[in-house]
Amino acid sequence: MKQSTQSASRLLHKRQMRVSDTVQSVPPSGIRRFFDLANELEGVISLGVGEPDFVTPWHIRESCIHALEQGYTSYTSNQGLPELREEIAGTFMRNHSLHYDPNEEILITTGVSEGIDLAMRAILNRGDEVIVSEPCYVSYVPTVIFAGGVPVTVATGIENDFKVTAERIEDAVTEKTRAIMINYPNNPTGATMGKKDLEEIADVATKYDLIVISDEIYDKLTYDGKHTCFSSLNGMITNTVVFNGFSKSHAMTGLRVGYALGSSDIIGAMTKIHQYTMLCAPITSQMAAIDALRNGRVEVERMVREYDRRRHLIISGFNRIGLDCFWGKGAFYAFPSIAGLGMTADEFAERLMLEKRVAVVPGDVFGDCGSGFLRCSYAASRDDIKEALLRIGEFVESITGDGIA
């Protein structure tokens, strides 16, 4: 017995030794625990998913099938299919009057996540700092760390509609700062930033000669006002790496295809890493992406109109049941506050799941300043949203009722 405990601990120790210090220093995603919990329960309504509930539009799936039938199953060039890069260049010219050279300034990646990893590895030397605006998608901070950089997080808050301010960014700048990482429309808050707001960030970037890493995967999901591409701001085209893709706008999460746009030195460096690690994005997905850009507008607009309706439904719903929720104008997340209920978002989410079978994600998973909030995706059917609101309402009532008694 004693011997087996000893050998078990030796094994554990050995296993820990085998994993690098860097990887050990990064905690697993806070979402993981909820994922396991949700899997054990039945009848869970999920507002915990960061992906559309729509299936990929049929014309895009059909083009995947066609590509397979035609025998498109090989590697593509490392940068991605030339037709796809040209199509992307055309889109940015039409939508933002931005010129990107499809041969040197566009890289097709297996989703934005890979692209951001490539960018960090391409620009960071050991110890370089990246300013990351929080709350943010769970991968940003670990990606900086894995690339040998040091993440410096700056908080955003409800008082400023979760927009990152130039002042906070400037306060965080040091001699070692290399880049600013932003994401608008924002996951997890649904916040957007107007052109004027972004220009102030651009001024700071210019002043300190920083690269801006702008994840714009939710750009099409802007319900009020118009999305401004960061590189369209004055002088920013050479200092910005823009990330976008098809997962959210075209409901193509599982197809794993996205792209990065930037000046040729950075895109070239990213391509070098991509070449040695990923080789290329799946050709089937790249073929699908070409069709998505050429023929996808009607379906994208239809989905966006439906998300906008659900946005009204869920945000007004949260405010009605007493969870203050600000009117985010983008992505597909509501970010209601649970302040005043006397529990952390983590406790709330866990009890909500166990007692009412509704899955939401606690806001602190996305950074400390997200604590006291819940991320609720409205990429779920209207019936599910209505039922979830009903259950959350009951749950809140049971807590506030308890408090009074």
Place this chain on the structure above:
Amino acid sequence: MDIVQNILEIIENDPKIDISEIAALTGRSDEEIRDCVCQLEGDGTIRKYKTIIDWDKVNNGFVYAIIEIKVSLERETGYNVVADRISKFPEVRSVRLMSGDHDLSLTIRGKSMKRVAFFVAEKIATLPQVQSTATHFVLKTYKEDGVILHETEHTERLPIVA
């Protein structure tokens, strides 16, 4: 998004939806939505709230046929006169003026193939303007008015993903 278009798209996909839910989905007041829907009903933009039924699932259901008609036009009357006349039969579910090698396309519904065939022979083919008819019986409906009848798509998503 234009509020009228928004309301119409919502109602077209879900005619049973109530006013307060449309209000919640659009961020408008109940009154505003009620007024708008009333006006759309009043001016004939909204014609009818329809149900799509898979009659194949019902014993003693219906058979459908598509009828192509060639019409000879009289001076000054045009297609409208004959189309109006045909439209008045309750057996006729739709009447459309077509481009191509025939003029009108009808959808006929009846209790049996025989009844449909006799209806076409007796009531439609005998109209003075009708030159010829071609009847095609519907064997199976896969999709009706945007709704797929023979199967529904089902995909599983993981309950929690970042």
